[in-house]
Amino acid sequence: MISTVIWCLFAGMTVMAALAVATSKNVVHCGFGLLFSLLGVCAMYVFLGADFLAATQVIVYVGGILVLILFGVMMTHRITATDLKSELVQPVAALIAAVAILVLSVGMILEQVWPAKEHLDPITPTTHAFGVSFLTDYLFPFEFASVLLLVALIGAAMFTRDSAGEDSDHV
Amino acid sequence: MPDLQSLGDNLQVGLEHYLTLSVMLFSIGTLGVIFRRNVLVMFMSVELMLTSVNISLVAFSRYLDDLNGHVLVLFVLAVAAAEAGVGLAILVEIFKKRDTVDVDEFRQLME
Amino acid sequence: MNFTWSDAAYFGPEAVMGLTFLLCVLGDLVTRGRRHVVPFGTLLVGTAISLVLALLHPPVSSHAILGQMVVVDGFAHFFRLLFLGITFVTALLSWSSREIMGRDREHQGEFYALAAMLCFGMMVMAESADIVMLALSLEAVSITSYILAGFARFSFRSSEAALKYVLWGAVSSAVMLYGLSLFYGLTGATSYEGIRAGLSGGQGGMALLVAILFVMAGIGYKISAVPFHFWTPDVYEGAPAPVAAIFASGPKIAGFALMIRFFYVALVQDDSQGTLALLDDVQWPWVLAIISAATMTLGNMAAIRQNSVRRLLAYSSIAHVGYMLMGFVVLSANGLAAVLFYLFVYAIMTIGAFLVVVALNNRVSGEEIDDYAGLGFREPLVAAMMFLFLISLTGLPPTAGFIGKFYLFAAAGEAGLWWLAILGVLNSVVSLYYYMRIARAMYFTPPELSGRVGLAQAHLILLVVLAVPTLVLGVFWSPLKEFADQSLRMLLGGG
Numbered sequence: 001m002i003s004t005v006i007w008c009l010f011a012g013m014t015v016m017a018a019l020a021v022a023t024s025k026n027v028v029h030c031g032f033g034l035l036f037s038l039l040g041v042c043a044m045y046v047f048l049g050a051d052f053l054a055a056t057q058v059i060v061y062v063g064g065i066l067v068l069i070l071f072g073v074m075m076t077h078r079i080t081a082t083d084l085k086s087e088l089v090q091p092v093a094a095l096i097a098a099v100a101i102l103v104l105s106v107g108m109i110l111e112q113v114w115p116a117k118e119h120l121d122p123i124t125p126t127t128h129a130f131g132v133s134f135l136t137d138y139l140f141p142f143e144f145a146s147v148l149l150l151v152a153l154i155g156a157a158m159f160t161r162d163s164a165g166e167d168s169d170h171v
Numbered sequence: 172m173p174d175l176q177s178l179g180d181n182l183q184v185g186l187e188h189y190l191t192l193s194v195m196l197f198s199i200g201t202l203g204v205i206f207r208r209n210v211l212v213m214f215m216s217v218e219l220m221l222t223s224v225n226i227s228l229v230a231f232s233r234y235l236d237d238l239n240g241h242v243l244v245l246f247v248l249a250v251a252a253a254e255a256g257v258g259l260a261i262l263v264e265i266f267k268k269r270d271t272v273d274v275d276e277f278r279q280l281m282e
Numbered sequence: 283m284n285f286t287w288s289d290a291a292y293f294g295p296e297a298v299m300g301l302t303f304l305l306c307v308l309g310d311l312v313t314r315g316r317r318h319v320v321p322f323g324t325l326l327v328g329t330a331i332s333l334v335l336a337l338l339h340p341p342v343s344s345h346a347i348l349g350q351m352v353v354v355d356g357f358a359h360f361f362r363l364l365f366l367g368i369t370f371v372t373a374l375l376s377w378s379s380r381e382i383m384g385r386d387r388e389h390q391g392e393f394y395a396l397a398a399m400l401c402f403g404m405m406v407m408a409e410s411a412d413i414v415m416l417a418l419s420l421e422a423v424s425i426t427s428y429i430l431a432g433f434a435r436f437s438f439r440s441s442e443a444a445l446k447y448v449l450w451g452a453v454s455s456a457v458m459l460y461g462l463s464l465f466y467g468l469t470g471a472t473s474y475e476g477i478r479a480g481l482s483g484g485q486g487g488m489a490l491l492v493a494i495l496f497v498m499a500g501i502g503y504k505i506s507a508v509p510f511h512f513w514t515p516d517v518y519e520g521a522p523a524p525v526a527a528i529f530a531s532g533p534k535i536a537g538f539a540l541m542i543r544f545f546y547v548a549l550v551q552d553d554s555q556g557t558l559a560l561l562d563d564v565q566w567p568w569v570l571a572i573i574s575a576a577t578m579t580l581g582n583m584a585a586i587r588q589n590s591v592r593r594l595l596a597y598s599s600i601a602h603v604g605y606m607l608m609g610f611v612v613l614s615a616n617g618l619a620a621v622l623f624y625l626f627v628y629a630i631m632t633i634g635a636f637l638v639v640v641a642l643n644n645r646v647s648g649e650e651i652d653d654y655a656g657l658g659f660r661e662p663l664v665a666a667m668m669f670l671f672l673i674s675l676t677g678l679p680p681t682a683g684f685i686g687k688f689y690l691f692a693a694a695g696e697a698g699l700w701w702l703a704i705l706g707v708l709n710s711v712v713s714l715y716y717y718m719r720i721a722r723a724m725y726f727t728p729p730e731l732s733g734r735v736g737l738a739q740a741h742l743i744l745l746v747v748l749a750v751p752t753l754v755l756g757v758f759w760s761p762l763k764e765f766a767d768q769s770l771r772m773l774l775g776g777g
Binding site: 240 | 421441445448449466471
Binding site: 104105107108111112113114115136137138139140141144145147148150151152154155158159 | 300303304307348349350351352389392395396399402406412414415418419421422425426428429432464467468469470480487488489491492495
């Protein structure tokens with residue numbers, strides 16, 4: 001009983017914080033909303049027995065989110081002017097799409113019979129199994145993901161580095 | 172003080188509850204992307220959508236008693252990090268250009 | 283557990299391209315980005331070695347390798363050759379492009395590294411046999427594309443297009459990943475074969491519909507199908523012209539390869555009569571037929587209004603996606619062979635048309651249709667090649683485009699989708715109008731300046747190299763058709 005109450009608290013926190021992200025006028029509030037939402041999700045991982053993922057969630061996401069907030073504080077008042085909405089993405093059509101997603105998804109949850117187990121096995125640590133699968137079945141995706149991150153690194157460095165022309169002006 | 176193990180065992184929630192949570196986060200993220208005009212908030216909403224994917228994956232993984240879903244979650248995390256990294260770098264680039272353009276206009280006015 | 287070193291023999295070309303990417307990065311670092319010929323040469327040599335490896339060892343049967351993550355078969359082989367060819371040609375055409383070579387010299391090394399990575403990613407996309415690999419390879423190609431889209435750093439337009447591309451791309455991949463997670467939840471499997479096995483147990487219903495729609499949305503964004511096409515004109519216009527040439531061919535074709543393998547291995551089954559049937563009662567052929575019709579019609583209608591040649595080509599590439607989806611919809615081996623044939627031809631002619639834009643971009647100031655006035659008198663060879671590519675894009679004989687469209691329309695008609703085939707023909711007629719606007723400007727408008735434009739030798743040679751197959755495949759198309767048929771045999775026969 002008490003664990004169900006705790007679960008509901010965390011789930012509520014996740015959703016409320018997510019709503020704050022989507023609705024708050026202040027970007028810093030949005031960032032903190034995301035932080036709390038992701039922490040709530042982290043609690044969900046704990047409930048689901050995903051210990052390794054819960055730790056990764058805190059380290060990767062919370063670190064990343066703090067950087068996001070920093071960016072937000074530094075520069076949003078200028079960036080908000082950038083209009084990314086295409087003339088083809090009409091709000092009405094988009095709203096219809098969003099509602100369709102919601103209706104379909106709710107229908108899916110209510111109607112669908114999932115091939116889930118009735119009696120769950122006790123929660124076991126997952127880290128060892130992770131290590132084994134990354135070095136056997138998932139070795140190639142693992143290496144591929146590392147190359148993907150290298151590409152992202154190169155791209156990020158390229159975009160943020162000052163161009164050589166600007167450098168020569170200063171020297 | 173119940174330990175984590177019994178916390179999981181006594182839980183009165185099922186797969187449907189996790190999926191509902193996941194769908195709610197996904198919808199909130201979608202709405203955020205569609206209706207907000209601030210690029211950073213749009214990126215945050217995308218993160219919410221990706222997180223909702225992760226919740227459903229972990230929940231499926233638990234209820235199917237299969238670890239492959241967990242592995243997929245880690246790859247989703249890597250992808251999310253890479254996308255956010257490149258996206259924010261482009262954002263910084265635009266910011267710098269805007270800044271430069273402003274300064275140029277300023278100089279032209281001075282002359 | 284299934285990972286063995288003997289797998290490497292089947293994965294040679296991909297491994298070489300992955301290595302080429304790393305060597306390009308390394309070469310650029312070692313030369314401190316000053317000797318661009320080092321990464322450029324590395325890319326060309328790597329692509330050539332990979333091509334030779336691929337040609338020397340064509341797969342004779344289907345091999346699931348690297349822990350069942352990728353499958354090397356005839357289908358993969360077809361796309362492997364196509365991607366390597368595209369990478370080789372686009373690398374050559376970017377070498378003498380002002381936009382890559384010009385003001386922003388210091389990033390050239392990165393450009394060639396990214397081109398190698400893009401090729402690696404696309405090859406893996408065509409080979410993925412597991413949703414983990416599907417997601418990762420699609421993301422690798424997407425993220426490389428985002429970086430390339432913003433490559434013209436001196437242009438504000440380019441950065442803005444790149445931001446739009448990365449943001450909506452992230453949204454679409456989130457949607458796709460949600461769909462993939464539902465597939466996992468429904469079947470408990472991540473491999474395509476496992477998903478098919480799980481779904482054949484009757485796990486259909488609403489969740490499957492949502493999953494298919496979401497995955498379609500993610501792939502639709504990549505191949506720029508309506509209604510996920512809105513980024514295409516802006517990105518093609520903002521990115522440097524050689525990058526636009528890559529985008530119009532490479533990632534789009536890779537998206538098709540991924541889509542065909544995913545849908546045909548995971549969701550479609552082969553019944554005993556040799557016809558393909560769906561695993562469940564979701565009417566996605568109808569959904570796809572409507573998407574196909576909307577894509578070609580909207581692409582063509584928007585192309586009519588364009589005055590910029592590059593935007594016109596961008597919208598026309600959307601229309602071509604619509605034509606190709608037609609062959610995908612019909613659930614037949616003939617339809618898929620037509621798609622493969624058309625993808626090959628499309629790559630040649632669209633790169634050719636963009637190559638003309640690249641070549642002229644170095645010399646002529648603008649990219650409006652009016653800027654091409656009198657080109658027929660000033661540069662007869664280039665104008666003639668452009669004309670050839672344009673009639674091939676329209677689908678008129680005696681070019682390869684005609685044969686490709688003929689197969690597509692025939693496949694649609696054969697499957698009873700006559701309305702779609704007729705709509706395709708009508709759209710081709712519409713496209714004739716706007717392609718001929720460029721031709722009219724080239725031949726019937728007097729030039730403002732006289733004298734030759736003076737184009738790079740490399741571009742002229744490449745133009746001829748691309749024009750020859752456009753013409754030859756319009757007359758001797760059967761070898762390519764047989765190759766396409768043969769490539770599909772393992773995919774469809776094996777499952």
